[in-house]
Amino acid sequence: MYGHGVSPGISIGRVEIFKEFDEKIRKRDVIDVKHEVKKYLQAIRVCKHNIEEEYSEIQKKFKEENFDEYHNHLEMLVDEEIIEQVKREIIGRHINAEFALKNVMDNYIGIFESIDDEEMNHRVMDLKYILLKLLKIMISFSETENKKSGIKKIIITRNLKTADTTKLDLNTVIGIVSETGGETSHSAIMAKALNVPAVVALEGILSKVKDGDEIIIDGFKGRVIVHPTDDQKKEYLAKQKRENERKEKLKEYINKKTITEDGHMIELSSNIATLNDIPGVINSGSEGIGLFRTEFIYMNREKLPTEEEQYIIYKRVALSLKGKPVVIRTLDIGGDKELEYFEFPKEDNPFLGYRAIRMSLDKTNIFKVQLRAILRASIFGELKIMFPLISHYHELINAKQILQEVKNELDKEDIKYNNDIEVGMMVEVPSAVLISDFLAKEVDFFSIGTNDLIQYTVAVDRTNEHLNYLYTPYHPAVLKLIKMTIDNAHKNGIWVGLCGEVAGNESIIPLLVSMGLDEFSMNSNEVLRSRYVINHISKKEYAKHIDEILSLRSCLKVKEKLLELNKKYNCFYKIFE
Ligand code: PEP
Ligand code: MG
Numbered sequence: 001m002y003g004h005g006v007s008p009g010i011s012i013g014r015v016e017i018f019k020e021f022d023e024k025i026r027k028r029d030v031i032d033v034k035h036e037v038k039k040y041l042q043a044i045r046v047c048k049h050n051i052e053e054e055y056s057e058i059q060k061k062f063k064e065e066n067f068d069e070y071h072n073h074l075e076m077l078v079d080e081e082i083i084e085q086v087k088r089e090i091i092g093r094h095i096n097a098e099f100a101l102k103n104v105m106d107n108y109i110g111i112f113e114s115i116d117d118e119e120m121n122h123r124v125m126d127l128k129y130i131l132l133k134l135l136k137i138m139i140s141f142s143e144t145e146n147k148k149s150g151i152k153k154i155i156i157t158r159n160l161k162t163a164d165t166t167k168l169d170l171n172t173v174i175g176i177v178s179e180t181g182g183e184t185s186h187s188a189i190m191a192k193a194l195n196v197p198a199v200v201a202l203e204g205i206l207s208k209v210k211d212g213d214e215i216i217i218d219g220f221k222g223r224v225i226v227h228p229t230d231d232q233k234k235e236y237l238a239k240q241k242r243e244n245e246r247k248e249k250l251k252e253y254i255n256k257k258t259i260t261e262d263g264h265m266i267e268l269s270s271n272i273a274t275l276n277d278i279p280g281v282i283n284s285g286s287e288g289i290g291l292f293r294t295e296f297i298y299m300n301r302e303k304l305p306t307e308e309e310q311y312i313i314y315k316r317v318a319l320s321l322k323g324k325p326v327v328i329r330t331l332d333i334g335g336d337k338e339l340e341y342f343e344f345p346k347e348d349n350p351f352l353g354y355r356a357i358r359m360s361l362d363k364t365n366i367f368k369v370q371l372r373a374i375l376r377a378s379i380f381g382e383l384k385i386m387f388p389l390i391s392h393y394h395e396l397i398n399a400k401q402i403l404q405e406v407k408n409e410l411d412k413e414d415i416k417y418n419n420d421i422e423v424g425m426m427v428e429v430p431s432a433v434l435i436s437d438f439l440a441k442e443v444d445f446f447s448i449g450t451n452d453l454i455q456y457t458v459a460v461d462r463t464n465e466h467l468n469y470l471y472t473p474y475h476p477a478v479l480k481l482i483k484m485t486i487d488n489a490h491k492n493g494i495w496v497g498l499c500g501e502v503a504g505n506e507s508i509i510p511l512l513v514s515m516g517l518d519e520f521s522m523n524s525n526e527v528l529r530s531r532y533v534i535n536h537i538s539k540k541e542y543a544k545h546i547d548e549i550l551s552l553r554s555c556l557k558v559k560e561k562l563l564e565l566n567k568k569y570n571c572f573y574k575i576f577e
Contacts, residue, residue, distance in 0.1 A: 001226075004201040005198075012233060013151075024139050028095065043138045085104045101134060153174065158179045158206060175197050181465055185462060185463040187200075193280075199222050216232065259535060260513060269286055281321070290325075290499050295332050314377035331356070331359070367402060375407065379417060384422040392431070393438055425446060425447075430481060433481045447498065452500070458471065458475055472555050490516060509533045510571055513534055515543075
């Protein structure tokens with residue numbers, strides 16, 4: 001079966017069908033009810049400990065804060081009445097603890113919700129908060145038991161949500177296959193960051209597999225083989241070995257400079273989503289972080305991260321990179337990235353809706369907390385701030401104004417920060433490209449976000465598996481917009497990078513270098529291959545082809561031409577043939 005390969009590599013393992021949070025708390029008949037009661041009581045202890053720790057941390061820092069919320073949570077957690085009811089449910093009905101707890105709590109929530117009173121509204125919020133926390137803890141217990149089995153798993157799913165990718169256990173998950181999605185769905189980007197092969201848009205795979213089936217996935221070709229024969233296994237093991245050898249050979253590029261044959265230095269940086277990605281950045285020979293997708297700090301939790309929590313993370317990144325540049329993109333939530341605890345407006349077109357900077361400019365309290373945290377951490381390294389999805393000039397001006405207000409507040413409080421911190425913006429909407437001459441006068445740098453730029457230029461939802469054939473960086477319109485952005489940046493004396501998935505695409509890298517792109521930011525796993533490509537081309541020589549490439553009318557012709565040039569200049573490092 002063939003889908004769309006979005007993260008390269010080969011894996012051979014056993015199927016595990018991905019279960020949504022809701023499925024994990026569905027009713028299950030159990031025999032060992034004592035085990036379920038024990039699990040529930042243990043979860044209460046862990047939860048109590050977590051809340052108390054959180055409480056004492058905050059108490060230390062903000063002495064005057066109102067702590068009623070914490071007391072309410074603790075009270076509810078150890079409420080005898082609730083505990084007894086849940087135990088009775090488990091034992092009396094022989095059911096799992098997760099379902100029993102949800103049943104009992106939903107009952108209370110329903111009663112309180114029916115009373116129109118502010119106090120009751122708070123109780124409902126507290127109950128929901130505790131319920132979610134306890135369910136997550138109980139599920140994590142079960143998952144730890146699973147992990148101990150050590151079996152290498154290939155996750156099969158209908159649609160892997162972006163936040164789910166951060167929950168995958170890297171010690172056991174060695175591949176991902178989904179029925180939906182595209183090359184730049186955030187889940188595909190995360191699979192690449194996890195360095196596991198992934199195939200998306202494989203319609204019908206779920207009806208063909210069950211838990212435990214043997215399976216091979218080939219992320220280069222988008223191929224999936226269920227129940228492979230011995231010969232197929234042998235063939236793929238040999239391919240895996242060759243792939244590893246080619247990767248090993250590339251390591252000679254770790255300490256090399258990124259410089260074209262005719263002496264142009266290029267900056268090669270990494271994209272990160274969490275602190276877990278930092279070792280990958282450091283070991284990849286990367287020259288900095290060109291995109292920190294901070295929205296992942298906000299995911300898989302029950303409420304917004306505090307200023308202190310964010311400050312600790314940004315400080316850690318700054319210190320780990322030891323003076324190398326780190327571009328921190330402010331919150332880019334919405335589109336295909338959701339927060340469990342934040343109610344987004346119901347929209348028909350989320351990618352055209354309440355997203356990224358639009359939300360930050362609306363919820364300035366959330367935006368300011370993040371800016372404060374970044375500024376405070378800016379004294380520990382070379383941090384830069386970047387605003388996502390600017391589509392209007394006034395959005396950039398407003399965002400900068402808010403940044404200035406935050407700086408003024410810090411000044412008043414005598415808190416140190418780097419007042420010269422560079423401020424940039426993502427260019428990922430055609431309207432921004434077309435006014436990039438004006439925008440460039442307001443920032444220190446641009447970073448081109450091709451994942452969104454393609455979807456907004458060609459009017460194709462980047463996650464729609466039925467339209468993958470139209471979603472392509474080889475569209476002449478996309479290449480012209482990129483060139484226009486680079487030209488306008490340079491005309492105004494600012495540097496320009498690119499941090500969409502195109503940055504690691506070997507067939508386009510030479511063209512981007514020849515157009516004058518200053519920085520490329522990509523998945524750390526792609527850094528060495530990209531350095532190989534850049535070090536094998538002459539910017540001046542390749543630039544002779546720009547006009548010809550931009551005069552081609554179809555994507556296919558563009559792609560063919562780029563591949564032909566890659567051959568001509570011998571600047572293609574194929575990990576795997
Ligand atoms: C982009 O749009 O190219 C980009 C880098 O941002 P994201 O993929 O997070 O939307
Ligand atoms: Mg984007």
